[in-house]
Amino acid sequence: MRINVHPIILDRKHEAPIPEGYEVIESEVQFLLHANDKKPLMIKGQRVCDWAQKYYDGRNIVYKEITLPKTQLVESFPELSDEKAQYICELLGKKINAMQKISANEILFSCFPISLWDELPSLKHAAEWLLWLDETNPNPAFTPILRTIATDWKNACVEASPLYDIVDPAKARETLKEWLGAKITPSFNHYGQFPVTIPEKWILDLQKMWNLEIINSNGSFLLDIIKTPIEWRFKHLIATRTLDFFEKHMDSEYFSDDVYDAMTRLLSGNDLLRLRVIKPIPEPTKVPEEPESVITWFTKGYLPFREQQLAKKSEELPPKVLEFGQEFACWYLNFYPKALFSKKYLSFFKSKDLRDLDSNHVNLLIILDGLHAVDAKYLLANLLNSEGQNRLVMTENDYCFAPLPTVTDFSKGALIHGVQPTFMKEFALLGEDVSEYQTPVPMLQEAKPGNLFMWRIQDPDHTYHAKNKSSMLKKDVEGSLSTIATKILEVVDNVSVTQPLRIIITTDHGRFLGTSKRDVDIPANMEAHGRAAWGKTNIEYNETGYKIENDLVFLSKDRFGLLSDDAAVILTDHAFRSEKQKKEISTHGGLFPEEVIIPWMVFERNLSRPEINIKLSGKGQANQPGSVKILAINPSSIDITISRIIFVFNEDDKYVINVDQKIPGMDKIDFDITLPAWPSSEQKAQGRAQAFFQLPEGDDYASEINLSDLEVTELYTRDKSLLEGLDL
Numbered sequence: 001m002r003i004n005v006h007p008i009i010l011d012r013k014h015e016a017p018i019p020e021g022y023e024v025i026e027s028e029v030q031f032l033l034h035a036n037d038k039k040p041l042m043i044k045g046q047r048v049c050d051w052a053q054k055y056y057d058g059r060n061i062v063y064k065e066i067t068l069p070k071t072q073l074v075e076s077f078p079e080l081s082d083e084k085a086q087y088i089c090e091l092l093g094k095k096i097n098a099m100q101k102i103s104a105n106e107i108l109f110s111c112f113p114i115s116l117w118d119e120l121p122s123l124k125h126a127a128e129w130l131l132w133l134d135e136t137n138p139n140p141a142f143t144p145i146l147r148t149i150a151t152d153w154k155n156a157c158v159e160a161s162p163l164y165d166i167v168d169p170a171k172a173r174e175t176l177k178e179w180l181g182a183k184i185t186p187s188f189n190h191y192g193q194f195p196v197t198i199p200e201k202w203i204l205d206l207q208k209m210w211n212l213e214i215i216n217s218n219g220s221f222l223l224d225i226i227k228t229p230i231e232w233r234f235k236h237l238i239a240t241r242t243l244d245f246f247e248k249h250m251d252s253e254y255f256s257d258d259v260y261d262a263m264t265r266l267l268s269g270n271d272l273l274r275l276r277v278i279k280p281i282p283e284p285t286k287v288p289e290e291p292e293s294v295i296t297w298f299t300k301g302y303l304p305f306r307e308q309q310l311a312k313k314s315e316e317l318p319p320k321v322l323e324f325g326q327e328f329a330c331w332y333l334n335f336y337p338k339a340l341f342s343k344k345y346l347s348f349f350k351s352k353d354l355r356d357l358d359s360n361h362v363n364l365l366i367i368l369d370g371l372h373a374v375d376a377k378y379l380l381a382n383l384l385n386s387e388g389q390n391r392l393v394m395t396e397n398d399y400c401f402a403p404l405p406t407v408t409d410f411s412k413g414a415l416i417h418g419v420q421p422t423f424m425k426e427f428a429l430l431g432e433d434v435s436e437y438q439t440p441v442p443m444l445q446e447a448k449p450g451n452l453f454m455w456r457i458q459d460p461d462h463t464y465h466a467k468n469k470s471s472m473l474k475k476d477v478e479g480s481l482s483t484i485a486t487k488i489l490e491v492v493d494n495v496s497v498t499q500p501l502r503i504i505i506t507t508d509h510g511r512f513l514g515t516s517k518r519d520v521d522i523p524a525n526m527e528a529h530g531r532a533a534w535g536k537t538n539i540e541y542n543e544t545g546y547k548i549e550n551d552l553v554f555l556s557k558d559r560f561g562l563l564s565d566d567a568a569v570i571l572t573d574h575a576f577r578s579e580k581q582k583k584e585i586s587t588h589g590g591l592f593p594e595e596v597i598i599p600w601m602v603f604e605r606n607l608s609r610p611e612i613n614i615k616l617s618g619k620g621q622a623n624q625p626g627s628v629k630i631l632a633i634n635p636s637s638i639d640i641t642i643s644r645i646i647f648v649f650n651e652d653d654k655y656v657i658n659v660d661q662k663i664p665g666m667d668k669i670d671f672d673i674t675l676p677a678w679p680s681s682e683q684k685a686q687g688r689a690q691a692f693f694q695l696p697e698g699d700d701y702a703s704e705i706n707l708s709d710l711e712v713t714e715l716y717t718r719d720k721s722l723l724e725g726l727d728l
Contacts, residue, residue: 265698352418370461532589620678
């Protein structure tokens with residue numbers, strides 16, 4: 001046990017101030033003279049302190065070592081100069097004396113009291129680190145201390161390692177520009193979507209930088225940015241700015257079909273109508289026979305054509321639209337009775353499958369009343385433009401067919417009972433019914449996988465009917481859709497992330513895109529709503545189950561699976577007579593494509609981009625056309641479309657092959673494509689291939705494909721030098 005004789009301080013660095021009443025010892029002679037004095041001693045200098053230490057240790061006498069905080073800092077962080085160490089000491093003040101240990105963590109938390117220093121390193125943490133460097137712009141004196149803690153983070157998180165090499169605010173800013181998408185660089189896609197909320201000042205700066213990129217690229221910047229992992233809302237913003245650019249440069253050679261297609265996938269509402277005006281849209285082809293092809297015809301041909309008509313704001317329906325509408329109506333009248341027994345294609349079969357076939361998710365089926373395809377796209381944009389705590393990811397963006405007639409009394413009942421209207425009163429609801437006046441969150445929190453909840457919302461139908469005479473009807477409808485989107489996002493954020501929540505948004509029926517004169521007489525013994533009527537008739541039907549009389553088609557209850565009576569539907573753009581109004585905007589009940597083909601949108605939360613496994617195989621003769629077999633596997637729950645595959649064998653041999661093949665989630669497909677010229681062995685070794693994918697919400701991305709399984713047959717191969725064996 002050491003003996004406490006009198007206060008003794010060892011100051012090896014000869015730097016500490018002398019406390020009052022202490023005798024200063026600066027040489028060995030002085031130490032020998034005063035070592036056993038009964039008064040406080042302060043011994044200065046390394047050599048004398050070494051002597052004193054041995055003397056007091058040998059006699060078990062208590063002494064105290066003293067080192068100034070500045071010295072401790074320099075010893076702990078050798079890169080620190082005395083001047084910078086002094087700056088930090090002054091900044092810390094008395095806090096440094098309270099530190100149990102001089103460490104990077106203690107110093108930084110004392111100077112910048114935030115949780116960043118104690119959090120586990122990750123990509124999210126690295127993003128916060130870069131934002132902190134940019135926002136705080138710490139004094140260069142802190143660089144050695146920041147480097148010390150960042151090195152510890154780097155060693156603990158390999159995926160973010162290069163980001164933790166950054167300790168300079170200027171470098172942090174440049175890296176943030178790349179990660180946030182101010183410009184396209186190879187490192188942009190490496191770290192994926194920026195994992196934290198982007199500060200407002202950065203959003204304003206990004207908008208300025210994106211505007212410059214759009215102008216400098218003559219509008220083609222959108223084609224590059226759409227393939228990157230930045231948030232959908234920013235792609236939507238860039239698409240809007242690109243639209244602004246091309247409204248002023250409509251004849252630009254850069255206004256390509258690819259740019260136009262990218263904008264159509266990202267724009268909605270008035271912006272989409274603006275786009276439809278500035279580029280002519282060809283008339284759709286004739287209605288195909290197969291239902292899958294009809295959906296494609298609707299989304300890629302008919303609907304854009306109709307949107308262009310809407311943009312022109314004419315109440316008169318162009319003859320061609322009437323022609324296409326009636327052609328589709330005839331197709332559907334012949335298809336629908338067969339579809340009733342198909343167990344697919346129709347909306348009520350899809351809702352029934354949610355209950356019967358999905359035991360892995362808690363499903364929330366949100367049924368909006370009277371949501372047509374154009375409004376559905378506006379709703380989608382509102383959902384994807386959000387920045388909630390949980391990221392909404394679209395896994396399916398599809399369409400299906402509504403039951404007949406397209407009126408709520410029949411089509412919604414079929415949807416929520418999972419059967420054709422004939423039987424809807426005989427079957428129980430598919431799941432638990434949720435009123436639109438309450439939130440489904442408490443029920444979803446307690447639910448188990450396999451449970452189905454149905455949240456019925458009366459809009460936008462209610463707004464269409466209540467505000468139909470308003471000159472602001474479109475704005476009113478979009479306002480109601482924005483409100484619905486907010487409610488859905490509240491559910492997304494407030495249901496625990498541990499719940500396997502899946503949200504499905506659909507509707508009972510669509511709506512006619514245009515204005516209908518309400519001047520058609522209601523058939524005797526029938527009641528009507530919009531463009532449909534139902535009641536008793538004395539009509540005798542042939543094997544088709546329908547009969548056309550002038551501009552009406554009568555439907556047999558038995559053949560069309562109706563609720564209790566026959567129905568009558570108008571085949572023109574008019575509606576049944578009403579005493580209350582002479583015309584109506586976007587009524588429903590008819591057989592036009594937009595009334596019958598309805599959206600089916602599916603979402604999950606916080607999913608990553610799918611990694612599609614693509615394998616190429618085949619054998620071909622060099623420089624001759626050949627067939628490539630493609631096997632594509634989608635291990636995710638997100639529906640993906642392979643839009644095109646690009647082969648590059650040299651500067652002159654580049655082949656872009658459009659494939660447009662959809663791979664449903666958790667599925668695989670195989671198909672063949674023709675390569676115009678099979679590569680030689682040398683070209684194959686140096687060549688590369690890329691597949692381009694399209695996500696349900698319209699995003700693009702690409703991945704490399706291995707060419708190793710392509711076999712080459714060559715007429716002539718030279719394995720040896722022609723000069724080999726010659727004595728030269």
